[in-house]
Amino acid sequence: MKNIIAITILIILNLTIVSASNDDRNNYYDIVTLGAKPNSKSDSSKALKMAWDMACDSPGQSTINIPEGRFNIRKPLKLDGKGCLSSRIDVIINGTIVAPSDFHVLQDSGTLVLFHDVDGVTVTGGLFDGRGAKLWACKRSGNDDCPRGVTTLAFRNSRNIEINGITSLDSQLYHIVISGSQNVRVQGVTISASGQSPNTDGIHVQSSTDVTILSSDIATGDDCISIGQGTRNLWIQDITCGPGHGISIGSLGKDLHESRVQNVTVITSTFTNTENGVRIKSWGRPSDGSVSNVLFQHLTMENVRNPIIIDQKYCPSHKDCPGDVSGIRVSDVTYEDIHGSSATPIAVKFDCSSKHYCSGIKLHDIHLTHKNKRASAFCSNCEGSTYGVVQPKSCLIEVNN
Numbered sequence: 001m002k003n004i005i006a007i008t009i010l011i012i013l014n015l016t017i018v019s020a021s022n023d024d025r026n027n028y029y030d031i032v033t034l035g036a037k038p039n040s041k042s043d044s045s046k047a048l049k050m051a052w053d054m055a056c057d058s059p060g061q062s063t064i065n066i067p068e069g070r071f072n073i074r075k076p077l078k079l080d081g082k083g084c085l086s087s088r089i090d091v092i093i094n095g096t097i098v099a100p101s102d103f104h105v106l107q108d109s110g111t112l113v114l115f116h117d118v119d120g121v122t123v124t125g126g127l128f129d130g131r132g133a134k135l136w137a138c139k140r141s142g143n144d145d146c147p148r149g150v151t152t153l154a155f156r157n158s159r160n161i162e163i164n165g166i167t168s169l170d171s172q173l174y175h176i177v178i179s180g181s182q183n184v185r186v187q188g189v190t191i192s193a194s195g196q197s198p199n200t201d202g203i204h205v206q207s208s209t210d211v212t213i214l215s216s217d218i219a220t221g222d223d224c225i226s227i228g229q230g231t232r233n234l235w236i237q238d239i240t241c242g243p244g245h246g247i248s249i250g251s252l253g254k255d256l257h258e259s260r261v262q263n264v265t266v267i268t269s270t271f272t273n274t275e276n277g278v279r280i281k282s283w284g285r286p287s288d289g290s291v292s293n294v295l296f297q298h299l300t301m302e303n304v305r306n307p308i309i310i311d312q313k314y315c316p317s318h319k320d321c322p323g324d325v326s327g328i329r330v331s332d333v334t335y336e337d338i339h340g341s342s343a344t345p346i347a348v349k350f351d352c353s354s355k356h357y358c359s360g361i362k363l364h365d366i367h368l369t370h371k372n373k374r375a376s377a378f379c380s381n382c383e384g385s386t387y388g389v390v391q392p393k394s395c396l397i398e399v400n401n
């Protein structure tokens, strides 16, 4: 009897091992094999969707291959992870994903390539060409009929994501969006668009936790990285930013109820000829959101208009501004080892809410100059403390504990 049980267990174990190794084999789906035609006018979105659906239905690990060549995407592509059997899908891109240059084709359809509800996806290499120039020109001409445009690449409601070494060129709207997601790593990304391209944020993160952005070069017409409400445990390191509007928390206070932004680190990064360096911005509205535990450390500013700025009266168009006092609470923000040059005389600007003063602002080893001379600081409603050399001279309401 004992023997029979032992043998039965062995057989079951054996079966499990065999089926596990079957599941683990690397399923491989090449979009050209599935009908995509590189360097032609034809639309590759169907082949890519088919590759995704097959990978999603395959247990274990799958690879989707996008080989060399230019592949047109003429319909917004939603790659949905709901109900997938896969444990992991690697999307390897050697070619270029191309958006239509005619912005009327996609209009306001959201995102060119959207991953939704996925768990365990990597996207490696390749180029995304958003061909946004015509839409930017339309927006810049003051024409009210221009569509908003589409984001190039987004992950929404997703987990365990890696984006490695991709290049995003000339997006219509945002280049990359990470929203409602956990455990996301972005590394070695290159983002490039004209400094005159409206609303082309490089990487936008919101409602997400444990996001890491490393070793990326971002040149664009809006924020290099923008951080929206509900972001927690965000680590940003080794970024070059410029042209662009800097790395921004906000804008916050668009809605009356917003989730907190907590624990954000921006470290060892360089800003060149940008509008801002590190910025926190909120509209003048009585919203209930907050920003706390932020560290800006080891940053170099080269000819940056506002190297350090908190702006709680944010209203870029200066038209129809809400004009109220900001309800967003800003606390425990540390600026440490920030040096270089300001393109304007005011290198440090803290314009905080008169309802909730900014508090726990720490300035530690700051050395910013304007035209090789002393720069100045502006403070309104801002409490904090200084350590080491702080140049320009601090104007914080000193609260030393």
Ligand SMILES: *[C@@H]1O[C@H](CO)[C@@H](O)[C@H](O)[C@H]1NC(C)=O
Pocket: 092, 093, 094, 124, 125, 126, 165
């Ligand atoms: C395709 O891209 C991958 C990942 O970036 C890279 O390792 C591989 O060498 C590339 N293959 C070709 C043929 O370029």
Ligand SMILES: *[C@@H]1O[C@H](CO)[C@@H](O)[C@H](O)[C@H]1NC(C)=O
Pocket: 210, 232, 233, 234, 235, 263, 265
């Ligand atoms: C803050 O975020 C970092 C990752 O960016 C994480 O390692 C750390 O544990 C977080 N701290 C807290 C107190 O949650």
